[in-house]
Structure formats: C-alpha cells, structure tokens
Amino acid sequence: MTTMTPRELLASMFTAAVDAAQPALCIPRNLPAPPKGRTVVIGAGKASAAMAQALERSWPGPLSGLVVTRYGYAVPCERIEIVEAAHPVPDTAGREAAQRMLRTVRGLSADDLVICLISGGGSALLPLPGEGVTLEDKQAINRALLASGASITEMNCVRRHLSAIKGGRLAAACHPARVVNLLISDVPGDNPMDIASGPTVGDPTTCADALEVVRRYGIDLPAGARRLLESGMGETVKPGNRRLDHVDTHIVASPQMALEAAADVARKAGVTPLILGDSIEGEARDVAKVMAGIALQVRRHGQPVAGPCVLLSGGETTVTIRGNGRGGRNVEFLLALAVALDGAPGIHALAGDTDGVDGAEEIAGAFVTPDTLARGWERGLPPRASLESNDAHTFFRALGDSLITGPTLTNVNDFRAIYVA
Incomplete structure (x- = not known):
C-alpha cells in the first residue's frame, strides 16, 4: 500500500x-535507415522541436530541415532550424514557416528522404490559407470553431479544406521523395489525418463535409472561405493519390x-x-x-x-x-x-x-x-x-x-x- x-x-x-511520451524516448527507436540521397526534416507541433532534437542526436548522417513549434517550446538544434509561432490562434510567423516548409521540400528526388515530425498543435502552427482566404479569415474561423463545441475531428475537417498545406498537400509537395511520418498523437482514435490536420497523409473527407460542420455549428464563414469550399477548389489530397505512394506513417507515442x-x-x-x-x-x-x-x-x-x-x-x-x-x-x-x-x-x-x-x-x-x-x-x-x-x-x-x-x-x-x- x-x-x-x-x-x-x-x-x-x-x-x-508525460514522461512516456517524451520524444527522447520514442523518436530514436522509430527512425528509418538513411537514404542514398539527402535527408530533410520537417515538422510542426508543440513537441516537434524536442522531436527534432532527439532525431539529431540519433541520426548517423547529414541532415537539414525546418520545424515550427509553439512560442516557448523551442529547444536547441544544430542542423534543423526551429521556428516559433502562435497557438491556438495562428499568426504570421506560422504562415511564413509554412511557406518556407513547402519551398524546403520542393525539387527532391526519389533517392531523398523526408522525415516529418508531427504532434498536436501543428494545425495552428502551419496556417497557410487556401486561395481567396486570408490569415485573418483563418484566425476568425479558428476562434469560432474553438468556442463552438465542435470536436477536434470536426474542427480539423474544416481546417484541412481551407488550407494550402494540410490534408496531404505537404506530402504531395515532397513527391517523389520517400516520406516517413513520425507522429505523437493527441487526438481520440489516433487517426493520422486529425493529428495537426494531416499535412502529410491522405484525407478522405470532402469540402461538403467541411460545409456541413460549418452549418452544424453556425460558423460565420468569410466570403473567400465559403467560395473555396462551395466551389470544391479546397479539396484535399485523397488516399491512393500516386503522390502519396512513398509515404509511411508511424504513431510513436499515444494517449x-x-x-x-x-x-x-x-x-x-x-x-x-x-x-x-x-x-x-x-x-x-x-x-x-x-x-x-x-x-x-x-x-x-x-x-x-x-x-x-x-x-x-x-x-x-x-x-x-x-x-x-x-x-x-x-x-x-x-x-x-x-x-x-x-x-x-x-x-x-x-x-x-x-x-x-x-x-x-x-x-x-x-x-x-x-x-x-x-x-x-x-x-x-x-x-x-x-x-x-x-x-x-x-x-x-x-x-x-x-x-x-x-x-x-x-x-x-x-x-x-x-x-x-
């Protein structure tokens, strides 16, 4: 007793x-073998900087990359750049980090490896609005969703379809490089598409699903956001898309x-x-x-x-x-x-x-x-x-x-x- x-x-x-989910414990044992080509590290979330540090300390070869985390959550890294941004309501630092992240993974070859470090909070930290949507629009929608009583699954459905980086778009930008996702889950059911709104995994939900969430909770959508959803131009990258053929996803820590x-x-x-x-x-x-x-x-x-x-x-x-x-x-x-x-x-x-x-x-x-x-x-x-x-x-x-x-x-x-x- x-x-x-x-x-x-x-x-x-x-x-x-909390200790059971520390990156220093769960990242090293889940690392892939080094590739023939480059190793590029990207990531977002409250744990992503600590995940990057754990990766750096265990990785046997050269690497580079960019990871965005919440203000106050950065830890020292030597080869991976750590950027801080706002959570839960996104800011311009997060938007600029998302733009840079897309540039970082463009032009890779099939011999290259992208290790993507994703944890909870990544959705707000990668706020790259879709066409016709402003950052101010996303901030207002995010505040409304947070106050509405919507579940995290419902909120992330809307976020994915108003984004230019979530819903598999970041993984598609990495093609034809191999992508290995190492995820720390903060969502019920550990569904990868809901962890940080799934920037590097396929998304089976649709613009129509996002509109239904908006209707259900009475969210007032700005004109540009409504147009993006109603036109279908906000559609995400679906499972089975050839640009996701070389994506492997691993949950390294969970509730x-x-x-x-x-x-x-x-x-x-x-x-x-x-x-x-x-x-x-x-x-x-x-x-x-x-x-x-x-x-x-x-x-x-x-x-x-x-x-x-x-x-x-x-x-x-x-x-x-x-x-x-x-x-x-x-x-x-x-x-x-x-x-x-x-x-x-x-x-x-x-x-x-x-x-x-x-x-x-x-x-x-x-x-x-x-x-x-x-x-x-x-x-x-x-x-x-x-x-x-x-x-x-x-x-x-x-x-x-x-x-x-x-x-x-x-x-x-x-x-x-x-x-x-």
Missing part, C-alpha cells in the same frame, strides 16, 4: 504519463501509452488502475457527470472495481463557451466533477493537458479534493457560478490547486485520473 498522499499519487501518475505508464505507477503503489478509455469525447461537464457516477459507484458498492483504485481516461473533451471567464477543458471537467461529487469522501482527482497548457492558460490543469466545494465557498467563489461563466482556472488558482508544469515538450492530449480510497 502506498505511503503517498492522494495528491502525490495523482501527480506522480501525471508525470509518468494509450501514457495511460498505461500511469497505471504502472498506481499498481506499484498498491492501487488498482482501471483504464476507462483513451479517446473519450463530449462536453467536459457531461463527461464529468458520468465519471462522477462511476466514482460514486466504486465508493458505495465497490463496482466495477473495489477501492483503493484509480479511474484513468484520456481523449479530448470540448467546451461550449457561455461565459467570459478563464478556463480550459480540463479544469471545466474538474469543476463539474467536484459539483457532481458534492463533497463525497475519499475521492480525489487530477486532470491536465499533457502539453502543459489547458485552454489558453500556461496551466496544465488542477486537482480536486473532497473539500474543493467548501473551500470555494469560503473564498467567495460559488462553484456553480464559476462553472457557468467558464471560470474554472480562476476558481482552482484561488484554492491553490492549479497544476502548473511549464512546457512539457510533448502532447498526448488530456489525462484524467480519479482516485477512490
């Missing part, structure tokens, strides 16, 4: 989950790997882990109600497992923004969980984004304890009012329960752990 406190146990599981690493920590502490799923989606507060129901069933009836246990899950919930508070999907989940648990004894929880940023805040997530609600009331923060205004970061920071990690240099989506004594 563990001598750690519930908070210490939860924190150690989160650390193990499931992170959950299994956390489960190992629990077992060693004498706590039974139960992995509920690595791709759980839905409104954060709805998922929280379901998770609270499972935790209470464990507490009251020892089902589906007896305590002490920990309920583990990953995936990406969504938040439909109703208020103007400071929040993110993990802290929204936690505050809704605390409300649903209503101070039930013996239940503690942690939820956090494995990249260290929940929403737009430099805060990974937070902790919940049996007295979370009581401490909120003491500080003049009614929990339900904070939830309704999407102000969970303010709530947990006032309690001293924020989880702050700084840049983790990886990203395998959200991590949730509920400990039941």
Whole structure:
C-alpha cells in the first residue's frame, strides 16, 4: 500500500504519463535507415522541436530541415532550424514557416528522404490559407470553431479544406521523395489525418463535409472561405493519390501509452488502475457527470472495481463557451466533477493537458479534493457560478490547486485520473 498522499499519487501518475511520451524516448527507436540521397526534416507541433532534437542526436548522417513549434517550446538544434509561432490562434510567423516548409521540400528526388515530425498543435502552427482566404479569415474561423463545441475531428475537417498545406498537400509537395511520418498523437482514435490536420497523409473527407460542420455549428464563414469550399477548389489530397505512394506513417507515442505508464505507477503503489478509455469525447461537464457516477459507484458498492483504485481516461473533451471567464477543458471537467461529487469522501482527482497548457492558460490543469466545494465557498467563489461563466482556472488558482508544469515538450492530449480510497 502506498505511503503517498492522494495528491502525490495523482501527480506522480501525471508525470509518468508525460514522461512516456517524451520524444527522447520514442523518436530514436522509430527512425528509418538513411537514404542514398539527402535527408530533410520537417515538422510542426508543440513537441516537434524536442522531436527534432532527439532525431539529431540519433541520426548517423547529414541532415537539414525546418520545424515550427509553439512560442516557448523551442529547444536547441544544430542542423534543423526551429521556428516559433502562435497557438491556438495562428499568426504570421506560422504562415511564413509554412511557406518556407513547402519551398524546403520542393525539387527532391526519389533517392531523398523526408522525415516529418508531427504532434498536436501543428494545425495552428502551419496556417497557410487556401486561395481567396486570408490569415485573418483563418484566425476568425479558428476562434469560432474553438468556442463552438465542435470536436477536434470536426474542427480539423474544416481546417484541412481551407488550407494550402494540410490534408496531404505537404506530402504531395515532397513527391517523389520517400516520406516517413513520425507522429505523437493527441487526438481520440489516433487517426493520422486529425493529428495537426494531416499535412502529410491522405484525407478522405470532402469540402461538403467541411460545409456541413460549418452549418452544424453556425460558423460565420468569410466570403473567400465559403467560395473555396462551395466551389470544391479546397479539396484535399485523397488516399491512393500516386503522390502519396512513398509515404509511411508511424504513431510513436499515444494517449494509450501514457495511460498505461500511469497505471504502472498506481499498481506499484498498491492501487488498482482501471483504464476507462483513451479517446473519450463530449462536453467536459457531461463527461464529468458520468465519471462522477462511476466514482460514486466504486465508493458505495465497490463496482466495477473495489477501492483503493484509480479511474484513468484520456481523449479530448470540448467546451461550449457561455461565459467570459478563464478556463480550459480540463479544469471545466474538474469543476463539474467536484459539483457532481458534492463533497463525497475519499475521492480525489487530477486532470491536465499533457502539453502543459489547458485552454489558453500556461496551466496544465488542477486537482480536486473532497473539500474543493467548501473551500470555494469560503473564498467567495460559488462553484456553480464559476462553472457557468467558464471560470474554472480562476476558481482552482484561488484554492491553490492549479497544476502548473511549464512546457512539457510533448502532447498526448488530456489525462484524467480519479482516485477512490
């Protein structure tokens, strides 16, 4: 039986989950053999700079390249240029990096190798608008999608069809060189086309699918973006296209790997882990109600497992923004969980984004304890009012329960752990 406190146990599981997805661990063992010709490295995402560094340190021959990551996530590289840009709302630095990346891979031969390092966040970091669409258009559409409650799959469908680099277009530009994709997944189901909106894999979805997402969530499209979709000119590169014949794709780290690493920590502490799923989606507060129901069933009836246990899950919930508070999907989940648990004894929880940023805040997530609600009331923060205004970061920071990690240099989506004594 563990001598750690519930908070210490939860924190150690989160650390193990993040460590399992570190590029230094997962990149070297997945590298291809050097080619006859050149080796060019490209990439985008919150983990891409760390992935590039791990590649450089293990690569036996010459290489060059360009990788774009989030501001504050760069790490030193000697042969691969690292560029920083904005996330989650794109900026001109990202657009310029995307343009340069396309130029970098043009004119390659069949003897050359392109190693593409992709991780979560890459979609916003490669914002090259399609014909008739401006960067300002993409920024506005991105903000609207983020606030709409659309799933990551739905958002990325729209992004791919408004882009000049996503949806397989970057891979097509590499032809006839061989392309090896090394992906760190941050999406439910680990579908490569949804990781950074799939710049180097084929996309079976269509402009019509993107228009349906826009209609479903009432997104106001600028005229140029609507024209691109309605004309079909925004169509992506489809699976089976000959320019994708020499593309190999490998998932090198995923949410499931992170959950299994956390489960190992629990077992060693004498706590039974139960992995509920690595791709759980839905409104954060709805998922929280379901998770609270499972935790209470464990507490009251020892089902589906007896305590002490920990309920583990990953995936990406969504938040439909109703208020103007400071929040993110993990802290929204936690505050809704605390409300649903209503101070039930013996239940503690942690939820956090494995990249260290929940929403737009430099805060990974937070902790919940049996007295979370009581401490909120003491500080003049009614929990339900904070939830309704999407102000969970303010709530947990006032309690001293924020989880702050700084840049983790990886990203395998959200991590949730509920400990039941």
